Amino acid sequence: MPMKIGSNDFKDRVEEGINDSFMRKAVAGAQERMGSRRQDAADQLGNWEDWRSHGEEIRQHVLEHLDYYLKELSDNIASRGGHVFFAQTPAEANEYIKNVVESKGAKKVVKSKSMVTEEINLNSYLEEAGCEVTETDLGEYILQVDDHDPPSHIVVPALHKNKEQIRDVFTEKLGYQKTEKPEELAAHARAVLRQKFLEADIGITGCNFAVAETGSFCLVTNEGNADLVTALPKTQITVMGMERIVPTFVELEVLVSLLTRSAVGQKLTSYITVLTGPREQNEADGPEEFHLVIVDNGRSNILGSEFQSILQCIRCGACINACPVYRHIGGHSYGSIYSGPIGAVLTPLLGGYEENKELPYASTLCGACTEVCPVKIPLHGLLLKHREQIVEKEGKAPISEKLAMKAFGLGAASPFLYKLGTKMAPTAMNPFVSGNTISKGPGPLKAWTEIREFPAPHKERFRDWFKNREKDGDA
Amino acid sequence: MKVALFATCLVDLFQSNVGKATVELLEHLGCEVEFPESQVCCGQPAYNSGYLKESKEAMKRMIETFLDAEYIVSPSGSCIAMFREYPHIFKGDPEWEPKAIKVAEKSFELTEFIVDVLKVEDVGAAFDASVTYHTSCHMTRLLGVRKAPMVLLKNVKGLRFTELPGKEQCCGFGGTFSVKMAQISEQMVDEKVCHIEETEAEYLIGADAGCLMNIGGRIQRKGKPIKVLHIAEILNSR
Numbered sequence: 225m226p227m228k229i230g231s232n233d234f235k236d237r238v239e240e241g242i243n244d245s246f247m248r249k250a251v252a253g254a255q256e257r258m259g260s261r262r263q264d265a266a267d268q269l270g271n272w273e274d275w276r277s278h279g280e281e282i283r284q285h286v287l288e289h290l291d292y293y294l295k296e297l298s299d300n301i302a303s304r305g306g307h308v309f310f311a312q313t314p315a316e317a318n319e320y321i322k323n324v325v326e327s328k329g330a331k332k333v334v335k336s337k338s339m340v341t342e343e344i345n346l347n348s349y350l351e352e353a354g355c356e357v358t359e360t361d362l363g364e365y366i367l368q369v370d371d372h373d374p375p376s377h378i379v380v381p382a383l384h385k386n387k388e389q390i391r392d393v394f395t396e397k398l399g400y401q402k403t404e405k406p407e408e409l410a411a412h413a414r415a416v417l418r419q420k421f422l423e424a425d426i427g428i429t430g431c432n433f434a435v436a437e438t439g440s441f442c443l444v445t446n447e448g449n450a451d452l453v454t455a456l457p458k459t460q461i462t463v464m465g466m467e468r469i470v471p472t473f474v475e476l477e478v479l480v481s482l483l484t485r486s487a488v489g490q491k492l493t494s495y496i497t498v499l500t501g502p503r504e505q506n507e508a509d510g511p512e513e514f515h516l517v518i519v520d521n522g523r524s525n526i527l528g529s530e531f532q533s534i535l536q537c538i539r540c541g542a543c544i545n546a547c548p549v550y551r552h553i554g555g556h557s558y559g560s561i562y563s564g565p566i567g568a569v570l571t572p573l574l575g576g577y578e579e580n581k582e583l584p585y586a587s588t589l590c591g592a593c594t595e596v597c598p599v600k601i602p603l604h605g606l607l608l609k610h611r612e613q614i615v616e617k618e619g620k621a622p623i624s625e626k627l628a629m630k631a632f633g634l635g636a637a638s639p640f641l642y643k644l645g646t647k648m649a650p651t652a653m654n655p656f657v658s659g660n661t662i663s664k665g666p667g668p669l670k671a672w673t674e675i676r677e678f679p680a681p682h683k684e685r686f687r688d689w690f691k692n693r694e695k696d697g698d699a
Numbered sequence: 700m701k702v703a704l705f706a707t708c709l710v711d712l713f714q715s716n717v718g719k720a721t722v723e724l725l726e727h728l729g730c731e732v733e734f735p736e737s738q739v740c741c742g743q744p745a746y747n748s749g750y751l752k753e754s755k756e757a758m759k760r761m762i763e764t765f766l767d768a769e770y771i772v773s774p775s776g777s778c779i780a781m782f783r784e785y786p787h788i789f790k791g792d793p794e795w796e797p798k799a800i801k802v803a804e805k806s807f808e809l810t811e812f813i814v815d816v817l818k819v820e821d822v823g824a825a826f827d828a829s830v831t832y833h834t835s836c837h838m839t840r841l842l843g844v845r846k847a848p849m850v851l852l853k854n855v856k857g858l859r860f861t862e863l864p865g866k867e868q869c870c871g872f873g874g875t876f877s878v879k880m881a882q883i884s885e886q887m888v889d890e891k892v893c894h895i896e897e898t899e900a901e902y903l904i905g906a907d908a909g910c911l912m913n914i915g916g917r918i919q920r921k922g923k924p925i926k927v928l929h930i931a932e933i934l935n936s937r
């Protein structure tokens with residue numbers, strides 16, 4: 225699976241994350257900053273819940289009519305002289321892009337930030353074909369320079385690195401000789417990247433939203449790098465997940481507002497660029513040739529399934545910034561370029577359960593993700609659906625758990641068995657009790673008592689107390 | 700007013716003191732409390748682990764048990780949130796959906812019941828100590844009960860309240876999460892305990908036995924002097 229990152233074992237990855245105190249400090253700080261900025265930006269509107277409902281409505285409408293809007297989008301792009309390619313698999317997308325690159329005799333590619341190109345692993349494909357690919361989003365650039373360190377957050381890809389670490393990467397890889405001041409680091413990257421923009425044969429972008437009505441696409445950034453990617457090279461290729469469409473500019477405005485407020489707590493980002501097709505005769509800039517690659521990669525299987533609402537996602541990362549699990553383990557622990565709650569739902573859908581079976585369980589179902597989602601995806605509900613799928617359809621749950629749950633079902637179905645079970649509990653647990661607590665429990669209690677005390681069952685259950693009290697005429 | 704008490708399995712087995720306080724508090728407020736003997740567990744442990752079939756067995760028993768009650772009250776936000784989820788779970792089931800709706804509509808978390816149904820904001824309790832309060836995730840986010848416990852605690856005589864930093868952050872319990880993902884759960888509960896310590900409160904108060912068992916168990920293991928009480932116990936102190 226191309227989107228896979230890190231070691232194979234989930235527990236190993238988590239262990240590594242938990243032991244990375246730099247990363248954890250960076251993540252906790254970022255969560256607090258971004259969380260409170262998001263809240264302020266939402267509160268400013270005064271009726272945030274209405275905005276969320278509206279966003280949800282738009283996304284649901286588009287998904288219900290995706291075939292219609294995809295056709296409208298592609299017809300409008302074609303009528304302006306652009307090329308549209310529907311890629312069912314990452315391999316098809318990569319192959320098409322490589323062919324475009326080769327047909328132009330291109331050697332140098334600049335890119336703006338795009339998760340879907342991470343998903344299909346485009347960079348390494350093009351590099352293997354002999355291209356120099358340069359990421360121009362500062363966060364992505366830092367990771368690329370650091371031997372292709374994978375992103376740990378969909379909006380802030382280098383979130384796991386602090387400025388000292390970034391300085392060290394630049395010093396080692398780029399011969400950088402200044403300090404860890406963000407301004408100096410950014411200036412250095414800027415100087416390198418300017419030259420890359422000027423030399424590039426091809427610009428590749430992602431797509432925040434495509435507008436079906438006009439055949440346009442919209443890029444939301446704070447650095448302006450995407451504008452250079454789309455303005456300078458002669459050929460432009462835009463890659464989008466097939467669900468990232470809005471019908472018209474009216475809906476675009478709503479979703480961009482939800483996106484920037486949720487992602488970075490801004491009313492608007494510094495650059496919101498809408499581009500439509502290749503340069504026309506009377507235009508001064510823009511690419512001579514424009515290709516739109518629409519990637520399916522499993523999305524049409526999600527469409528119409530009980531997981532359809534995950535396709536509402538506008539990749540704002542608010543769920544990641546609110547997630548208490550992500551806070552402690554960081555993005556790389558998820559083993560996928562999609563991390564946090566959105567990653568825990570999406571990765572098993574795109575990459576299968578076999579390699580991702582722990583992800584749906586890496587949540588307390590606290591609901592913080594669902595609460596902040598600007599398009600009202602029931603994220604923790606979808607994690608629960610994954611669990612049901614793993615247990616009932618895939619049969620991948622551990623046997624001990626299955627037995628325990630069978631017993632639960634039996635006990636719960638029969639008040640008699642339930643009462644018997646709870647009555648026997650104090651006796652059964654007695655060997656492990658000291659005082660009123662269990663410090664070293666057996667079976668499933670072992671994992672609990674490695675960390676915390678477990679209370680000893682009371683000899684007089686509450687129900688016994690209540691019954692005796694009634695008998696004594698105390699009530 | 701007749702109240703059918705849904706004690707929850709954790710309270711029945713491990714925290715009978717919480718059940719007793721709930722009964723005494725409700726009686727103090729003029730309710731007639733009954734405890735339907737056939738109650739089992741709300742089904743959440745199985746449901747949240749993906750065992751829908753097994754969890755439905757428990758849910759059906761609970762629906763039958765409480766169907767004819769006037770009000771159903773429980774000292775647990777999480778378990779009442781599960782009751783409120785029943786209509787959704789049995790959606791389209793001609794026999795069980797209407798019953799599930801009936802049960803969900805008359806189910807209340809304890810503090811919610813006192814403030815919203817009984818319309819009482821001061822239960823006449825007194826508790827002379829410094830406390831902080833953990834807002835459980837299911838109670839706040841799923842059930843939407845945020846104000847009721849605060850209103851009631853504010854009116855407890857002698858009680859000195861300090862807000863918990865990061866109060867809406869999960870304590871790391873999450874039912875089976877606490878054992879399945881123990882290494883992550885440990886980090887989460889540790890951060891929670893740190894925040895509780897920052898308040899310098901003598902007591903941690905909560906409204907959900909699961910969270911309190913998790914946080915309390917960690918506090919006890921670490922030998923911290925903080926005491927843990929359920930909100931029913933505070934409101935029943937006079």
